[in-house]
Amino acid sequence: MEAPESLEALQARHRKEQRDLVARVTQKKKSATKKTRKGVNDECERLELALKERQAQELAALSGENEGQEEVPEEDESPDNDVEKTLEDMSISEPSPSTPANTANSQNGFKKKPNRAKARLARRAAEQEALAAQAAEEAANLPNQRELERTRMKELFDRYGLQEKEIRADGHCLYAAVADQMTVARLDLKPKILPQINGQDTALPDYKVVRHAAAGYIAQTPDDFVPFMEEPLDDYLRKIKDTGEWGGHLELAALSKAYGVTINVLHADGTVNKILPEGAQTEGDAKEIWLGYYKHGFGLGEHYNSLRKIP
Numbered sequence: 016m017e018a019p020e021s022l023e024a025l026q027a028r029h030r031k032e033q034r035d036l037v038a039r040v041t042q043k044k045k046s047a048t049k050k051t052r053k054g055v056n057d058e059c060e061r062l063e064l065a066l067k068e069r070q071a072q073e074l075a076a077l078s079g080e081n082e083g084q085e086e087v088p089e090e091d092e093s094p095d096n097d098v099e100k101t102l103e104d105m106s107i108s109e110p111s112p113s114t115p116a117n118t119a120n121s122q123n124g125f126k127k128k129p130n131r132a133k134a135r136l137a138r139r140a141a142e143q144e145a146l147a148a149q150a151a152e153e154a155a156n157l158p159n160q161r162e163l164e165r166t167r168m169k170e171l172f173d174r175y176g177l178q179e180k181e182i183r184a185d186g187h188c189l190y191a192a193v194a195d196q197m198t199v200a201r202l203d204l205k206p207k208i209l210p211q212i213n214g215q216d217t218a219l220p221d222y223k224v225v226r227h228a229a230a231g232y233i234a235q236t237p238d239d240f241v242p243f244m245e246e247p248l249d250d251y252l253r254k255i256k257d258t259g260e261w262g263g264h265l266e267l268a269a270l271s272k273a274y275g276v277t278i279n280v281l282h283a284d285g286t287v288n289k290i291l292p293e294g295a296q297t298e299g300d301a302k303e304i305w306l307g308y309y310k311h312g313f314g315l316g317e318h319y320n321s322l323r324k325i326p
Contacts, residue, residue, distance in 0.1 A: 019077075020077070022077060022135075022136075025073060025074070025077055026139045026143070029070045029073075029074075029143055030142075030143055030146055032066060032070070033066070033143055033146065033147045033150075034146065034147070034150050036062060036063065036066055037147055037150040037151050038150070039062070040059040040062065040063065041151070043055050043058070043059055044056070044059065045159065045160065045161060045311075046161070046311075046316075048313065074136055074140070078132060078133065078136060160310075160311040161311045161312050163283075163311075164283040164309060164310065164311045164312050165312055167283040167284070167285075168281070168283050168307060168309070168312075171281055171283070171285060172322070175281070175305075175322075176324060176325045177281075177305060177307075177322040177323065177324060177325065178322070178323050178324075178325050179307060179320050179321070179322055179323075180192075180195055180320060180321040180322070180323055181320050182195065182318075182319065182320050182321055184313040184318050185259065186258075186259030186260065186261055187222045187226075187259060188261075188318050188319045188320070189261065189262035189263070189266060189267070189306070189319045190222040190223075190225040190226050190229070190262060190266075191221070191222040191225075191321075192306050192319045192320055192321040193225050193267075193270055193278075193304065193306070193321075194221035194222050194224070194225045195221075195321035195323075196304035196305065196306070196321050196322075196323075197225075197274065197276075197304065198221065199321075199323050200276075200302060200304060202274065202276065202302065202304075204221060204224045204225065204228070205224075205228075206228045206231065206232065206273040206274055207273070207274060207275045208232065208272055208273050208274075208275065208293065225270065226255055226256055227256055228269075228270060228273045228274070229255055229262070229266045229269045229270050229273065230252045230255040230256045231273070232269040232270070232272060232273040233248075233251070233252060233255070233265070233266075233269050234248075234252055236272075240265055240268075240269070243265055244265075261317065262319075264290075267280070267290050267306075268290055271290045271291065271292045272292050272293045274292070275292045275293070275301055275302075276292060276301055276302050276303065276304055277289060277290065277291055277292060277295060277301045277302070277303045277304070278290040278303075278304055278306065279303055279304070279305045279306070280305075280306050280307075280308050280319075281305065281306070281307050281308065281322060282308050283308075283309070283310070305321075305322035305323075305324070306319045306320065306321065306322060307319065307320040307321075307322045
């Protein structure tokens with residue numbers, strides 16, 4: 016039978032759970048958007064309440080198991096202090112006519128012994144609350160990565176003469192941003208390089224057409240892409256065409272070659288990743304489109320927006 020958890024081990028686990036929850040809640044709140052903030056706050060309150068209730072139940076259960084057992088002296092208590100406390104606890108109290116509790120206790124001639132275990136639990140709970148408050152304060156003092164990223168991107172827009180077209184953060188953002196760029200540049204969404212999209216595919220929404228273009232090019236040139244995949248090719252292609260799976264560098268590389276365009280991806284640190292199409296050796300060899308890459312600015316995580324050139 017597994018030995019019951021000691022009070023010290025229980026308190027240590029509770030402190031760690033509280034620190035972990037504070038970090039988790041802080042990250043959720045920082046990533047929330049205006050639309051999702053209320054739901055995130057409600058979820059965070061439920062998590063905090065659930066943790067407090069569970070920890071209180073565990074403390075109460077452990078306190079009940081220790082009820083009636085011999086008190087273990089605290090580390091800072093000396094033998095002399097124990098003797099003095101024992102004598103004090105066993106001393107005869109004077110009856111008090113105005114206090115019923117004292118009258119009842121005086122019938123046996125002894126003062127009621129204080130529950131030192133409960134006092135220790137209360138002190139530990141106060142220490143845990145102080146630690147949680149300290150962790151929350153430290154998290155609040157961290158820089159707002161979302162606002163910082165936004166500020167830096169706006170500065171870069173001015174440098175490159177760009178204006179942002181915000182794309183919905185729904186898993187299709189990379190493909191929708193490419194579709195917007197192709198439309199603004201008056202470029203055909205039908206790939207210039209095999210495979211060609213059939214009439215049924217071209218009747219799809221623009222972002223879906225772009226998804227099919229990426230999947231089709233990868234299917235036609237698997238040797239260029241399979242070494243970088245962590246799953247079978249067929250599964251990978253199905254996710255591109257038929258789901259809301261996020262796109263990344265592999266899909267951008269496929270789209271650059273399928274459409275014959277240079278794709279510029281602007282990051283908040285000033286980096287511009289240039290993805291050149293087949294046959295292009297330097298800048299200017301092909302038409303360009305621009306995407307903005309965000310790591311902190313949107314609730315779902317990584318995100319792409321369309322960056323249009325200012326006329």
